[in-house]
Amino acid sequence: MAKEDFNDLLWFLAVAEERSFTRAAAKLGITQSTLSHTIKRLETRMGLRLLARTTRSVALTEAGERLLHSLAPRVSAIRDDLAALTALRDKPSGTIRITLSDHALEGLVWPKLEPILSQYPDIKLELSRDNGLRNIVEDGFDAGIRLGESIEKDMIAVRIGPDWRLLAVASPEYLANRPLPQHPQELIQHNCINQRQTTSGGLYVWEFEKDGQELRVRVDGQLTFNSSYSIVDAALRGHGIGYVPDDLVTEHIRAGRLVPLLESWSPPFAGYYIYYPSRHQNSPAFKVVVDALRHHAL
Incomplete structure (x- = not known):
């Protein structure tokens, strides 16, 4: 039977x-004559x-009874499957891919996202650590996390963390x-620990x-790294002056190590x-991630 006959x-x-x-015509939203003509054609x-x-009244012939018993469970199963798919649309599930720096991952993002894993077991996270500025659309990411000043103007951006600063530090030794x-x-007279930028090289x-x-x-x-954490470690070991996010060295400064x-x-x-191309058609899982990361100023 042709596809259009269903x-x-x-x-x-x-x-x-x-x-x-x-x-039946009222249920289908058609005229009774149209329905009668369609059944005769069938x-x-x-x-x-x-x-x-x-x-x-309307009664079923033997052929009609057999067709009803064949169709009814199949159509019911299809309707159930469609209802399940609709529920899936509203249920937080699926994989969310995010590119971000090591500092953002370790110090901010992972502590905020870890708790949602048990709350939403159908959400999968792929967190790609990269200190460069990736093109999230071309590289297939759902979102990126970067400093506000480095985000393109055509992106939607949601703040996820407080202000911070870079701080030059060195060990007492x-x-x-x-x-x-x-x-x-005067830093040019010192042994400074450089950082290689992934995007530009x-x-x-x-x-x-x-x-x-x-x-x-x-x-x-003498030293160059592409990770702030490695720079902090090298500074602690007395290899020179590092320029790193202040939250990475707060405890070391307080303890006198830097x-x-x-x-x-x-x-x-x-x-x-966190930035992404559009507000439209964001999945429930993506909304859960954004809400979990959203910064709430004290």
Whole structure:
């Protein structure tokens, strides 16, 4: 039977279940004459009489009974499957892929997202650690997490963390026989720990600001990493001055293991945002992730 004939079968099923052309037509939202014509066409195509009509009632022939018993459970199963798919649309499930830096992952994102795993067992997370600026659309990510200042204007951005700043630090051992830098330009006289930028492949140029004056310094040293955590570890071991997010070194400074430098040149800036292309058609799982990450200022 041709694919377009399935509507005729569904209309027959409505008449067979209602035992009335009038009630079936009302249920289907069509006229009684259209329904009667469709059933006659179905009977002609099948070469079988399916319904016995009288002025007061509609009865099924033997062929009609057999067709009803064949159709009803199949159509019911399809309806159940469609209902299940609709429920899936509203149920947080599926894989959410996010690209983000190691600092954002370890210090902010993972502590916020870990609790949702047990609450939403059908959500899967793929967190791709990358300190570069990936094209989330071309690379197949649902979202990215970066500093607000580095997000394209056509993206939707939701703040997920507080302000923070980069801070130059060194160990007391490294500074023991060296003068403390009083100005960012004096860093060129020191052994500084560089950071390689994944996207451009170049070294990060240290950025400072004071009283509206912005300053960029190209530093040099024996070590280069592409991870802030490795830079902190190297600074702790006395290998030079590192320039890292302040939250990574707060405890080390408090304990005297590291010394902050040039603090007046390191003002805070807007922290991390999750960004994505559009608000439209975001899945329930994606909304759960965004809500879990959303920053709530104290």
